[in-house]
Amino acid sequence: MERRHFLTSSIGLSVAAATATPGWAKAPTRRPNIVLLLCDDLGYGDLGANGAKLIRTPHLDALARSGVRFTNFFASANICSQSRAGLFTGRFAVRSGMANGVIQANDKTGLPPEEVTIAEMLKPDYATALIGKWHLGHVAPYWPPRVQGFDYFYGLPYSHNMVPLSLYSSGEGVDLITEDLDFHRLTAKFIDRGIQFIDDNRARPFFLTLALTAPHTPLDPNPDEHHHSPAGDYGDIVEEVDTGLGRVMAKLKALGLERDTLVLVTSDNGPWFEGSSGDSRDRKGGAGWDGGYRVPFIASQPGRIPAGQVSDALAMNIDFLPTLATWTGAALPDRELDGRDISRVITDRIPSPHDDLLLFDDTQVTGIRTKRWKLVKYSYYRGYKLDLGKYMISRQGALLFDLDQDPAELYSVASRHPEVFAALMKRMTDAQAKYDALAPKA
Template identity: 50%
Template sequence: MDRRQILAGLASGASLSLLPSIASASNRPGRKPNFIVIYCDDLGYGDVGAFGGRTIKTPHLDRLARQGMKLTDYYAPANLCTPSRAGFMTGRYPIRTGLARGVIMADEARGLPLSEVTIAEALKPEYATALIGKWHLGHKGPSWPPTKHGFDLFYGIPYSHDMLPLSLYEGRGEDVHEVPFEYPQLQQMFWNRAETFLEDNASRPFFLDLALSAPHLPNYPIPSLAGTSAAGSYGDVVEEIDQIVGRLIDKLDRLGIAEDTMLIFTSDNGPWFEGSAGGLRDRKGGGAYDGGYRVPCIVRQPGTVPSGVSTNAITMGIDFLPTFCAMAGKQLPRDTILDGKDISAVLTRAAPSPHQELVLFDNEEVVGIRTQRWKYVIADYYRTFKFSVEDRGYPQLYDMTDPDMSESYSVASLHKDALAMMKARLETARTTFEPLKSSPGSDIFLRPGERPPSHKPAIWQD
């Protein structure tokens, strides 16, 4: 069946019968699927050609999209990196892990509790597991190193590459030691180590989190690409990422494991001071608008994931743990509340989302709700303060079927029933998550009639 037949089926509503099911996936009988997640840092929705980007050249990512599925309405678990990575690793909204507030700085001792079950732990013992790249879930005390969280191998950095002091570590178990590195070569070093891991584990199931630390600022292009992109050094680095994706695709093909491997490309949050949100409103660390959360996501597995297909089913990074467990035939973590859903039917049959809603947090505060059709926003930043649009009588309801993705015009006055429904959903979420705050009431809102506090909260964080 060619791409036009699949797309015609999607348009006619007959997609479920046309697309392959997970039961008929063409990986080798008896072999559990491999999982690779390329988790970029601060890559925007509009930085990839397949998602509308025009300035930066991304031919390999565009090829990946042609060979797989685009998730156009995929959300990172948070608008900042530490909580986003906590949500991805555990399948839980980051407020449940204690890591929803800000990012872990170099002098902090916070970290992912050992009681949390990561994707790597959930897939053990059958899977070889590696975290190559950026960790940023705790670099002191019991949370360090990542090999305490189910990873056989760690080769990477403890936090963002703009934080000091920065070291590159390698090791297994608790035997993790520093290795020398140069900033312009860092992404290449991550790829080279990932390539060795693939070669070493091609004959058995594996999970690889290739957590590139780019294109987070500052940018360090490799010499061969420096100055080649119309988007400056940021574009140079994104094009380097694109080349790494191309090498990875080719490597899987050469090893003969492409059909056994689910390859996912995405980002931890939207763009920071540079990069394109692709027409989405706001950026990394902002309020509840999509530019901080909605990021590129492409999934490829020949014979299992249909090629050349897009889905607008709402999904989030918290969905990967339950999905991988389902596809690997593994039990979900016991005695653990998971917020993520098994989206294997979305990925293999373009089925509707299993989510009734996605909850959007800014730090520990519920600031938005997204359903398949509607988005309700209650907070934004204004003059460095978190601004409650809800308290000022400016209800922000958006119809997400509108081709205009900019969330520029609220339709609250046109859809009273939808507004009431979304308000009720948000209040329910608040009731659920308010007791989980590390310091209740500490998120600062500038409300009507209130004077600004004497100190200003840190809005833009690494």
């Protein structure tokens, strides 16, 4: 539990982190494999482990029991391309010019090749694959994902509700090819390919990102599976994800790689038109409210991560890159990162290195969050976006929530805690100025 006052600096913690014996000192002799299951629009509340009543996720729940489940883990953006840019680079999307909506089928933009992704960081020691949805650029020089360090790619260039759409495959010496799409079996296909990749690379360290398109719309349950969830097609799709994870875990076990493999599960943003944000407010794309950003996060590596933990430490998907650098011994890219190493938050329950998290809506810092406090400055309302400090919506200039007593962000206590309000408003303003200056010029 993180109990510091929100204004406390983290300097003391860094010292502690540097001197204490790390819990993963008994790390396996080989470099750990990494399987990242990145879901698309999966809601925090759609997992049994996170309180879902209408969806059964036994494998996700078992994975959570085998390691750590986070309750305050956030995507670095409330929509897809931006969140993925943050996840893979450890830097907010605004730095790479990716903080402008999501990439559309007719766009010519993408994640700049000079950005360093987790896959690039892990090369050449690791075999790397991205199987599923890329959505970080589908024209040269951003395409295929091999330009960003993935040896192998099999999947879709962008969201599967966009047209025209084709399924692509690229490997060493293999040209891009297209295949007919069969939405009903997309998840199963990706899992199949992922398992094949694990099998092909079982003798060496690998980094596999299974960037499933599920449960993003359109929802087309697999006719070969028979879940019939009371949560409808969405529930069936989430249960297919769960089944797929079960198959991956069975493969790792069959190959004897369980203790050598770090398995991570998360989502790119909150749920869209279906799915549950848990007790958070709003959902994907909804400006500064938690529901657009708070996502499931599970991490498991038996022998390295103690089983049965639940952590409420603040963390974000931009933490993946520095954390995996520590986890694998890889050298960090030589550039400023926004993410922090949370490896010992995961293994040793040390407090989060984050005093706060910034919530971006495109290039705008729309919310800022500490463990207890939340400042929200903008919200969508009907057909437009509102500055909550204007039109007499907030006398104070924004809304401040005490998440300890009001996790759903219903009642602003800005007038009750002016010092907290002022401090967070300053952080938000300073952050906006910093990132405005860092953003690529149009």
